[in-house]
Amino acid sequence: MVAAFNDEEELLATLRAVLADVLGLDEARVAAFDESTELFGALPEFDSMAVAGLLTELEERLGILIEDHEVDADMLESFGSLASFLRAKALK
C-alpha cells in the first residue's frame, strides 16, 4: 500500500490534489497556490474539522505517518510550510 516518493514534483502534485479533494476546492485555484499561499485560518474551507481528513489522506497517499504532536498551526499555516513538512517526511 505504501508508495515511494522520491520526486519533489510528484509530492507537490499530491499535496495539491489532496487539498482540492479534501477541502472541495477548485483544481485551477489549487494549481495557483505557491509557497506563500496561506492555508489554515485563511481558507474558510480549511477548518479544524478538515484537518483530520487532510492529514490522514496525506498519510495514505504519501505512505508516511504524522504524529499528533507534529501538527500545529505553523505547520498548517501555508502551502510552503505544509510542503516543507512533507518533504522532510516523504523524500528520501
Place this chain on the structure above:
Amino acid sequence: MNQSGGLSYDRYTVDGSSEWMMRIGPAEAPPIVIVPPLFEEMNRTRALVAAMMRALATRGFGCWLPDLPGTGESDRALEDVVWEDWRAAVTEAADHAAAASGRAPLVAAIRGGCLIDDAAEGAGHWRFAPVLGASLVRDMERSGLAGTSWAGYPASPSLKAEVEAAVPEPAVRLRTVRLASDKADADGKIAGPSLWRRSEPGHSPALAEAAAEDLAAWAKTCAVS
C-alpha cells in the same frame, strides 16, 4: 412486487435481530450487494453510494445496501456491536439477495467495507479505495482534535481493536479499483475526489457513474447477469 427498478426497503436477519436493507432495482435482477464504508465515511459517501446504485439499476442490476448492525436504522446500539456482527451481516445480506434473485451476488465494497466483504463468497468481489483498518482508526482518533473522539461514534473497545487490526483479506474473483490520485497498486483507476474525507459531505455524479460502469463490467465478467 417492484418491477420498475425503484427504491424499496427489505428486512434481513443477523443473529436473530432484524436489520434494514435498501434496494434499488428489481429483486429478481442480477444482484449486487454493496458493503458500505464504516463510521463517518458511510455518511460522507451516502450520496455517492445511492448514485452508484441508481446507475447500476439502469444497467439492469438489483442493488442491495444493508444497514450494518448498530448503524443507520438499526435497532441495535453501536456500543454492543462486535466485529463479528458486521461480518455476519455481510454474509446474511448476500444470502438474502441470493435467495430473492436466485443468483449469487457480486459483492461490491467501498473503503472500510473492504475489511469485511470477504465474509460473503458471492460470485465475485469488487473493491473501491480499500483502506487499512489502522488508517481508519487513526482518522477517527484524530477527529478528537476537533473536540469529539471517534467523531461521536461510541464503538466498544473490542470493536475498535478489531477495526485497527483489520486488513482487506484475499477474495475470489477480486477486482480492486482506486482513485486516479492514489498511487497504490490497483486493477483499475477512476478519476474523482475522495469524498470520504470531506467534513462537509459532497457528491460527484461523474465519479458515481464511472464507478458504476467499472463495477457493471466486472459483474458481467463474474457472470452476474
